[in-house]
Amino acid sequence: MSNLLPATKIFQIIQTVGQVTDTALGKLDGLIIITPDKIPAPLWRQVPGTDALRLIDKRRGAGDQAFTRLLNRRATGVWLHKLPDKAADGTPVETYGLLKWAAEAVKAALSEHPRNLGVVALGLETHQSEPALRALLLAVAAHTFHLPDFHSQPKQRQTLKKLRLIGMQQRLDLHRTMAEAEAINLARWLTALPANKLTADTYRDTLGKLAKRHGWKTRFYGLSQLKKLGAGAFLAVAQGSADQDAGILHLQYRPATGVRKPKLA
Template sequence: MISAAPPGGQGKLVSHILPPASKVDVLRTAAVPSETTLARADAAAFVLPAAEPEKSLAALPHAQLWQALHRRARGSSKTPLLVSRLPNRRHTLAAVGFLRPEAAGFERLDLAGRLARELVPSGAAALQCHAPGFDDAAAAAVLEALASAALASAAPMPHRKSEPPAPPALRRIDLHGAGELDVGRCTAIAEGNHLARWLATLPPNELDSVSYRRALQALARREGWTFRFYDERALERLGAGAFLAVSRANAHRGAGIVRLGYRPAARRGLRRIGLVGKGICFDTGGINLKAQKGMYTMHGDMQGSAVAVGTLLAITRSRAPWAVDCWLALTENEIGPRAYRPQEIVQAMNGVTIQVVHSDAEGRMALADTLTLASRAKPDLLVDFATLTGACVNALTERYSGAFTNRPGLEPALQAVGRSSGERIWCFPMDEDFDADIESPVADVQQCSAESKGDHILAARFLSRFVEADVPWVHVDLSSAERKHGLAHVPTEFTGFGVRYAAHLLADDDFLDALGTAG
């Protein structure tokens, strides 16, 4: 049980802010499930090639049961899942799904999520997974998806109920025939995704920029990261007028920019990566106040920062060979006598003057100075994550997220990683002529356009002014950060989208080759 948190908005116990450690072991085995081994299992998931289902089912333990269920399910509008208790002494709960061998990552994860939602909530402590009939590479990909889905479904989320729900029972996942699957990397990504979702779910009276910073400091000690905090006084000395415009209405003076650093044991010749995250712990909209419907989930407006730190955790747990700095812009966007207003002119850290148009475009303001700091460190790649614009949701829905880059040659590889990882992105244009829509008669640039057409593109053009020209940069507008009933293998409304994508991106040879020629 996660105990109820103490009252008040600051000084939270770190134990309430960070999630509990995973208690699930993921193991590879070359053994093939049989009626005998299934009789010792609580639950089992099978994924079979979709082309010849009857033939594939004939090779499964309890084949006649599955074939009868399949015949009964024919004519279903959606590819059916076959779910049944097995006729053994344990009454093992088992489920069978079907998948095209050439299926892309999202399709694999979506099927795995459907299977996990049937099996994990049943109270199973041990889950067996098998993907017979696929070649080695395809089987490994399917089993990785099944493990990821089971871990996502079993990950506890914050609650403050007087009568707490039963904790997840899952303690072991056996992957049969997983071959060369990197189980450690799979669990590392799942842990990073869990951290991102957990943080986004916390109520705003518990996770504010003060408690968030303290939790990150504790996490840095635990994981061996370096930690530095640029408080408001330090940011004022640096001339971070864009960030400070947003933070000045806060009741506390705890806002600032956190820098976390990961360095692997081998430190020579490392590729240097910068991660940046928008961490607006609650967004009222400011003077341009949001309506109730738009404000209801604004405790989750810090998901960009949660994804960035979740990615850093996944990188650390997988012992990736990169030097990574993670920059998090932590503040609230409050309303009050000191709140920033339309038509103010502020100067960002790099000297660019900004005409404020709308106080609810605060994310790009906080990110502007954070990107300047991060790009001055001269990483080989800079990636930022932000729940930045409703326009991106309107363009893509919550199923995809948008991507923008100052290196157009990276776009094919960026989208390819989305297809293979299952966290899909779509690249938008960033042509210079869009700048005409954010020209200002009184400053170097307008914060946004009053017309609101293509705001996701204009926001990216705005942010590009704060990235050093010699730094390859990717901006991810997290339109799929929040989706009712979850997305793909993730069952929760806050999806943690981006952790899996970034981990796959940084390990993708085609992307790294493109990065080498795009810089």
């Protein structure tokens, strides 16, 4: 049975603490800069490509992105994006609004198919920069993911290899964020598979591979078991299938339990 799981490997994330240096910029094909909606004059001095970006920003007005290139050997593209304080209706920016902003922020940079992309947050408080960086990571992961392509000669594309978070005050724990990114992309992948590829049987096999990889317990309830359990609604739907391979696969995961401290009396 063919493997229906995506083969796409997610990019490597490198976090660099400290000031942004020319050496760090020289490794990048593109750079996304996140700033407050209103940039104070002292902050502009920290912005790579500040002369051009400041001039463009002044012309275009607040809220618009600005773009320039650095005069280095990579001609690094630089996109300046301001993090909005409030949504268009004046309410605080919630999760959906932040993800929508992040999707727009990475779109132009990824259109150049960089192998090394940098992100730096300047002039933001931790409670602002951390959610913004996490949203950008999710957006980059979604944009760079390749959905199923069953052409005899799939289109060759340059893939993002490294995402560098530079100018960090401290490293972030991104394990959960990247797990979310992989889960979202897996769901997108499975829903994009054609019906002749993802059948009930191949779906069960695919989930079995995932369970083995991640240490999940599985239990499959076939049609005969479901009849005994009285799962009438499910059985009614399953009758429409020519193959009697439908069923319910129960997945279970329990993390390893640590040593629990005794409760105080």
